[in-house]
Amino acid sequence: MSSSRYRQVLKPASDGLFDKVYRKEQPRLKRYFDWKAGPEVSQDLVQDVFARALSGDQRDQLENPTGYLWRIAQNLLVDTVRKRKRQPAEVEFDEAQHWQPAPDQTATLEAAQLQRRYEKALTAMPTRTREVFLMHRFDERTYKEIARALGITCAGVEYHMSKALIHLAGQLGVER
Helix, strand or coil, X not given: CCHHXXXXXXXXXXXXXXXXXXXXXXXXXXXXXXXXXCHHHHHHHHHHHHHHHHHCCCHHHCCCHHHHHHHHHHHHHHHHHHHHHHCCCCCCCCHHHHCCCCCCHHHHHHHHHHHHHHHHXXXXXXXXXXXXXXXXXXXCCCHHHHHHHHCCCHHHHHHHHHHHHHHHHHHHCCCC
16 A cells, blocks of 8 residues: 555544544444453454544545444454354464373273273172162263152162262272
8 A cells, every 4th residue: 555545544534523433432342342352352353443444435424433333343343253263273282281192001901900890890789779870870860860760769769879889989999
């Protein structure tokens, strides 16, 4: 852009109308963009609104300059949201923080052994207790649903769950 065109764009309206509108609307636009787009970009967006308004050819012929500014602000916000959607999210990857070594053979064997102990502990449970435990933990049913399905009270479900957890903790060597 040539320097004479640049001066013309930045030259305020002859009656100082935009100066008055700027003083009145700048804080409101800043709060609006803080809320809608975030405080990190709000001041830039406010400046863009006024730059667009001052560069418009009809700036001296506006009947409602405040409404014109707010229309520009809304359009600018829509553009900003669209731009954000097109840009992939930037995720910082810190190799030291996110790197996980492959499980070693010992860990794999320990996990398999724990799985076998868990399955053995489950089969050693009384039938009703195991049934309640599996319905809650694996089928993700509520106590009320379990009680209804098995024809027992919610207190009965609580009793069996407590019994199951104590049994598993004892069989797996977990301190409670």
